[in-house]
Amino acid sequence: MYNFDLIRPSTLEEAVKALGQDEAQALGGGQTLIPTLKQRLAMPETLVSLSGIDAIKGVCVHDDGRLSIGGGTTHATVAREAAAHYPGLAALAASIGDPAVRARGTIGGSLANNDPSACYPAAALGSGATIVTNAREIAADDYFQGMFTTALDDGEIITEVRFPVPEAAAYQKFEQPASRFALVGVFVARYADGVRVAVTGASEEGVFRWSEAEAALSSNFAADALKDLSVPADGMIGDLHGTPDYRAHLVKVLTGRAVAAAS
Numbered sequence: 001m002y003n004f005d006l007i008r009p010s011t012l013e014e015a016v017k018a019l020g021q022d023e024a025q026a027l028g029g030g031q032t033l034i035p036t037l038k039q040r041l042a043m044p045e046t047l048v049s050l051s052g053i054d055a056i057k058g059v060c061v062h063d064d065g066r067l068s069i070g071g072g073t074t075h076a077t078v079a080r081e082a083a084a085h086y087p088g089l090a091a092l093a094a095s096i097g098d099p100a101v102r103a104r105g106t107i108g109g110s111l112a113n114n115d116p117s118a119c120y121p122a123a124a125l126g127s128g129a130t131i132v133t134n135a136r137e138i139a140a141d142d143y144f145q146g147m148f149t150t151a152l153d154d155g156e157i158i159t160e161v162r163f164p165v166p167e168a169a170a171y172q173k174f175e176q177p178a179s180r181f182a183l184v185g186v187f188v189a190r191y192a193d194g195v196r197v198a199v200t201g202a203s204e205e206g207v208f209r210w211s212e213a214e215a216a217l218s219s220n221f222a223a224d225a226l227k228d229l230s231v232p233a234d235g236m237i238g239d240l241h242g243t244p245d246y247r248a249h250l251v252k253v254l255t256g257r258a259v260a261a262a263s
Contacts (some may be wrong), residue, residue, distance in 0.1 A: 003039075005046045012055055012159065016134055018048040019155040026050055026157060028109025029074065031101050056108070056159045061085050065165050071108025071132075071158035072123040078107060088169030088262065092187065093175065097100050097180050108158035114207075116202060116237070117149045117181040121172065124161060125186035126198030127169070132160040147206040153195055166191050170223075170261035172254040173201070176241055183241055184250040188211075188258040194218040197255055202247040206234050221263065223256035 006027075009015040019026060025044035027033055028051070034217060036042045050056065056072040059081040067086050069078060079094035079102065096102055096110075096119050100182035110120040124131065124140045131138045133156045143151045152158070166189040173185030189196045195217040197210045214226040231251045236244035 008049045008052050010052050012053055012134055017049055024048055028029055029105040031105040032113045049068055067163040067165055069107055069161050074107050075102040075105050086165050089123050092119050092171040099109055113151050114148055116206045119182055119185055122185050122198040124189040124202040125207050126189050126196045127163045128196055130162040131158055133158055144207050168262040170256040170258045174250050184247050184254055186254040186258050188262055190221055199251050202236050202251055204237055223259045226256050
C-alpha cells in the first residue's frame with residue numbers, strides 16, 4: 001500500500017464536497033478498490049468512505065411495486081431483505097463472493113466499478129433498472145458503456161438503484177472457482193411487455209443484452225425457444241479460463257437454465 005488520506009463523511013453532501021478535491025476516490029465496500037490500491041493500479045491521494053452515510057443504505061418497496069435499494073447497501077442485506085419482493089435479485093446477491101465479501105461489498109460500488117464479470121450489472125440491465133445518483137437518474141440501458149466504464153461523471157455517487165419487479169426472473173452463472181466471479185452469468189426477467197436477457201462475464205465490451213433471445217422468449221417463455229439461436233463468438237473474452245467459443249456456448253446454456261429456473 002501507500003500513504004493516503006481517509007475521509008469518513010456522514011452525509012451525502014459532505015461526501016460530494018470531499019470528492020471535489022483533486023485525486024479523491026470514493027470508497028464503497030472496498031472489495032475491488034482495496035486490491036487495486038495494493039497493486040498500485042490506482043493511487044488516489046484521498047479516499048472518501050461512503051460506509052457512514054446511512055441515507056444511502058437499505059431496501060424499500062414502493063406502492064407501485066418498484067424495489068429501491070440504497071447504493072451503500074451490502075450484498076448480504078440485499079440477499080436478506082429483497083428475498084420476499086424480488087427473489088431473483090436476492091438469489092443473485094446471495095451468490096456473490098463469500099460471506100466476508102457479501103458483508104462488505106455494496107451494490108453501488110459494484111455498479112460504479114462495472115467489472116466485466118460482476119453479477120449486479122446483469123441484474124440492473126436485465127431488470128431495466130434506474131441508477132440514481134446525487135445529480136440525476138440514469139436508465140440502465142444508458143448507464144453501462146463498456147468494460148469498467150459507466151455514464152458516471154467524476155465525483156458522482158450512486159445513491160439508489162430502482163428495480164421494476166418482474167413477473168418472473170432468475171440468474172444463472174458459471175462460476176470461476178477461485179474468484180467466484182462469473183465466467184459467464186445470465187439474468188432473465190419477464191415483464192408484461194416482454195423479456196429482458198442480460199449477460200455478464202462473456203463479452204470484451206462488458207455486460208450486454210441478448211436481443212435475439214429476448215424476442216424469442218417474449219413470444220414463448222420456455223428454454224425450447226432458444227434452440228435455433230446461437231451467440232457469435234466474435235468479441236467474446238478469451239483467456240485461460242475459457243475460449244470465446246466456450247463463453248458463447250455458455251451464454252445459450254445459462255440462458256436456458258435461467259428461463260427454466262424462472263418458470
